[in-house]
Amino acid sequence: MAKLFLGLDSSTQSLSAVVIDLDTHKVIYEKSLNFDQSLPEFKTRNGVLPNRDPLVKHSSPLLWAAALDLLFAQMKKDKVALNKVLAVSGSGQQHGSVYLNEKITEALANLNPKKSLVENLDGVFARKTSPIWMDSSTTKECAEIRKKLGGIKFTASRTGSDAFERFTGPQIRKFYKTDLKAYEKTAHIALVSSFMASLLAGKIAPIDFGDGAGMNLMDIRRKNWNHDALKATAPSLVKKLPPLADSGKVIGPVSSYFVTRYGLNPAALATAWTGDNPASVIGLGLVKPGQVAISLGTSDTFFGTMEVCHTDENGEGHVFGSPTGGYMTLICFKNGSLAREKIRELYKLSDWTKFGELVASVPVGNNGGVLLPWFEAEIVPRTNKPGIHRFDLDEKNAAANCRAVFEAQALSMRLHSQWMAVAPEKIFATGGASNNPQLLQVIADVMNCSVLRIEVSKSAALGAALQAAHGYLTHNGKNPKWDKLTAGFTKPVPGSEIRPDKKAVKIYDKLLEKYAACESDAMDGI
Ligand code: XUL
Numbered sequence: 134m135a136k137l138f139l140g141l142d143s144s145t146q147s148l149s150a151v152v153i154d155l156d157t158h159k160v161i162y163e164k165s166l167n168f169d170q171s172l173p174e175f176k177t178r179n180g181v182l183p184n185r186d187p188l189v190k191h192s193s194p195l196l197w198a199a200a201l202d203l204l205f206a207q208m209k210k211d212k213v214a215l216n217k218v219l220a221v222s223g224s225g226q227q228h229g230s231v232y233l234n235e236k237i238t239e240a241l242a243n244l245n246p247k248k249s250l251v252e253n254l255d256g257v258f259a260r261k262t263s264p265i266w267m268d269s270s271t272t273k274e275c276a277e278i279r280k281k282l283g284g285i286k287f288t289a290s291r292t293g294s295d296a297f298e299r300f301t302g303p304q305i306r307k308f309y310k311t312d313l314k315a316y317e318k319t320a321h322i323a324l325v326s327s328f329m330a331s332l333l334a335g336k337i338a339p340i341d342f343g344d345g346a347g348m349n350l351m352d353i354r355r356k357n358w359n360h361d362a363l364k365a366t367a368p369s370l371v372k373k374l375p376p377l378a379d380s381g382k383v384i385g386p387v388s389s390y391f392v393t394r395y396g397l398n399p400a401a402l403a404t405a406w407t408g409d410n411p412a413s414v415i416g417l418g419l420v421k422p423g424q425v426a427i428s429l430g431t432s433d434t435f436f437g438t439m440e441v442c443h444t445d446e447n448g449e450g451h452v453f454g455s456p457t458g459g460y461m462t463l464i465c466f467k468n469g470s471l472a473r474e475k476i477r478e479l480y481k482l483s484d485w486t487k488f489g490e491l492v493a494s495v496p497v498g499n500n501g502g503v504l505l506p507w508f509e510a511e512i513v514p515r516t517n518k519p520g521i522h523r524f525d526l527d528e529k530n531a532a533a534n535c536r537a538v539f540e541a542q543a544l545s546m547r548l549h550s551q552w553m554a555v556a557p558e559k560i561f562a563t564g565g566a567s568n569n570p571q572l573l574q575v576i577a578d579v580m581n582c583s584v585l586r587i588e589v590s591k592s593a594a595l596g597a598a599l600q601a602a603h604g605y606l607t608h609n610g611k612n613p614k615w616d617k618l619t620a621g622f623t624k625p626v627p628g629s630e631i632r633p634d635k636k637a638v639k640i641y642d643k644l645l646e647k648y649a650a651c652e653s654d655a656m657d658g659i
Contacts, residue, residue, distance in 0.1 A: 137161070137214060138605065139401075140598025141204070141223035142591060143329050144409055145192075145265065145431065146180040148200040151594040152213055155602050158621040162213050163591055166204050172196055179431075182262060188298075188510065188517070190267035194231045194258065194328060198250040201332060205395040215395055220402040221333055222381055222601035224412030224593045225325030227347040228299045232260035232308070233328075235320040241335050244390035250332060253390075259319040260312070264304045267467075269510045269517055271303040274310070278303060278349060281365035285448035292362055293346045293353035295448025297512070302349035302366045309367035322373045324348070326406035334403035335388030339378035342454025343411030343461070351377060353452055353460075354442050380407040380456035381604030404604035407456050409593040410436055414461050416589055416596030417561055418623040420615040422459065425557035427546070427576070428592070429566035432512075433469030435546050437462055437555060445552040449513045456600055457615045462553050465512050466545060470566050472506035476538045480531035489571040491532040492539060497578065498640040502526035503651045504537035513549045514652055522655040524647075539572050543579035544641065544648040561587045561625065570631065578637035579645075586629035595622060 136155040141148065146169070152162040168180045175196040176182065182191050208215060237257045244253050264270075275296035282288040285295045296303055301324065309316040321337055324345075330338035345351040350366065352359040356377060363370045382405045391397040410428075414436065417426045425437035439460045444452050455461040482488050505522035526537055560582060562573055567586050577584040589595055599618055606613040 135214065135217055136219060137217045138598045138601040139218045139221045140412075140594045140596065140601055141221070141329065142409060142412065142594035142597055143197050143200070143223065143225040143325055144593065145226050145267070148197065148204050149591045149594040150204055150208060151591050151598045152218070153595070153598040153602065153622070160595065160622070162208070162211070163594070164204065164207055164211070165591070166200055166207065168196055168200060171203055172199050175199070181265065181267060186270065188268065188270040190265055191262035192229065192265050193261070194263050195251050195254060197325065197329060198254055198332060201329065202250050205391060209395045215397045218398050218401045220383070220404055220601040220605035221387060222404040222597045222604060223326065223329055223333070223406040224409045224597045225329055225344065225406060226266055227324075227344055227408035227410060228301050228304070229263050229265040229325040230301045230304055231263050231323040231325065231328040232315070232319045233257055233321040233323065234259040234318050237321055238337060241331055241337065241388070244335055244388050246390050246393035259315050260308065263325070266299040268304065269298040271298045271307045272517055274303040274306040278306060278362070278365045282361060286446050288349065289444045289446065289448045291352060291359055292349045293351070293444060293452040294349060296349050300347060300349045302362060305370065306366045316367065319373055321375065323375070326408060327375060330384065330403065330406040333387055333391065334384040335390065336384065337375050338384055339376045339382065339405050340374070341378055341380040341382070341405045341407045341456070343380050343456055344406070344408035345377050346453035347408055347451070350374070353444070356454060378405045380405060380411060380454070381600040381607070383604050383608040402605055402608065404601055406597070407600065408453065410434060410463050411453055411456050411461060412593040412596035412600060414438060414596065415456055415599050415615070415619060416592030416594070416623065417563060417587055418619045419561070420457050420619055424561070425555065425559070426561040426563060426587070429469060429562060429564035429572070431470050433466040433542060433546070435464045435550055437553070437557070439553070439555070443554065447552065449515065449549050450552055456596070464546070464549055466542065467509050467512045468506055469542070472508050472538055472542070473566060475508045476506065476534055480534060482531070482535075485569055488535050489569065491535040492571040495532050495536040497637040498644050499526070499533055499536050499540055501644070501647065502533050502537055503648055504534060504541050505651060505655050506538050506541055513545065514656060516656060520655070522651070524651045539575040540579070540644070541648070543576045544645055546576070547579050547645060548649055548652070557582050560584045563587045563589060563592055573631045577631045577633045579641045581633050581638045583633070584631045585625035587623055588626050589623050592623075
């Protein structure tokens with residue numbers, strides 16, 4: 134008999150579903166729903182609401198709820214055997230927060246299947262919009278929290294990360310400071326992940342250790358709310374937060390809303406969701422310490438698993454709880470595909486093949502030319518002032534600028550991942566830009582290790598489905614092993630291994646120093 138598990142991923146631009154069959158270890162269904170296209174009435178652009186302030190990036194929690202209805206309707210239409218699903222889990226874009234008033238508990242318990250989720254949620258929000266991870270408007274609040282916690286090093290060693298603009302704590306503090314009345318009316322604060330899990334479970338869901346670590350509020354080692362951090366953030370905060378829990382922990386049966394409306398198995402279990410990055414760790418099969426992956430998407434992320442908690446003294450990288458029990462590290466470079474695409478646009482290149490040809494036409498190391506492509510405020514290195522900085526690089530030379538954006542991104546990855554003290558043996562590359570061989574070659578040469586492509590278009594949703602399976606089995610007294618559970622779902626693309634070139638490695642070892650100096654120079658000037 135099929136053993137089906139459903140994983141959902143509520144990301145910045147889309148909601149995705151992956152259904153796996155644990156009997157055959159196969160993905161049997163995948164679907165993605167783009168917010169801008171499927172729900173234009175919410176008026177988002179790339180999943181974000183327009184705002185005059187370029188540092189403010191919000192989205193709408195109702196949009197995410199509407200997308201959940203649409204995706205379930207689509208699964209029903211596509212005849213997915215929802216009646217055979219044993220458990221549902223999910224992941225969400227990290228850090229984003231949802232502010233709910235005291236009506237939410239009752240609304241969740243009584244979701245009326247004759248109405249849409251949007252109608253059911255009428256009047257439950259204490260704040261209409263949700264700040265998301267792209268928001269960088271809380272520099273002041275970060276400084277206040279960091280100061281109260283004793284500086285960068287201590288903030289990072291307690292909460293897993295320094296105070297970051299997009300992290301939930303600083304966002305909550307800004308809300309408390311700028312709209313005290315609405316803050317006081319807030320009975321529950323959820324993350325995107327726990328908000329979506331609450332809809333599925335029909336009750337307030339816990340926040341898991343993976344996503345909870347992205348708030349600057351959780352004690353990273355003890356995995357409970359840190360009272361100093363709560364105090365430094367806003368008053369009465371502990372009352373507004375749900376409990377913390379293991380990723381994938383069973384909350385209870387799914388809400389009857391999804392059973393009646395879409396035919397979901399009434400015995401299906403709703404489990405705690407996690408963040409998209411922790412979920413991707415599972416989806417990419419990084420279940421053993423020391424395994425590293427890079428996800429080349431809108432932003433680029435560099436992450437891996439870690440047994441013992443080790444935090445970044447400089448406060449650039451993050452440590453989150455891993456759904457596999459230990460820890461995961463993450464460094465997020467905001468200007469990933471965003472910068473690559475901007476350079477492509479700037480030099481009017483019709484496609485990536487042409488871009489790649491130009492990259493290949495310039496010698497490794499770009500004759501010492503360095504570009505800092507911070508089209509948007511950058512997370513690593515941290516700067517709130519977008520800007521394009523060129524060193525020994527002619528703006529008019531399209532080929533050199535194409536090569537420079539790839540080299541800058543790889544060098545930045547190397548420079549800013551040193552604190553992890555993990556020399557990766559192999560890097561698994563995923564995400565849209567991972568099918569760009571020139572980019573992967575630059576990364577292999579800069580990092581001095583092989584890069585292999587993994588083709589999982591929906592690694593977070595797949596990770597979420599596997600998390601549902603793990604939660605279900607654990608709940609039923611089994612002791613599932615992550616390596617066995619994930620086996621077969623993610624394999625490197627045959628023949629995709631790109632090995633480092635010894636000569637290039639040497640050139641980049643040297644260029645790294647210059648790159649680091651250029652970064653400090655640019656940061657000083659900001
Ligand atoms: C991680 C981060 C992003 C979002 C993207 O810290 O901000 O990777 O999780 O959804």
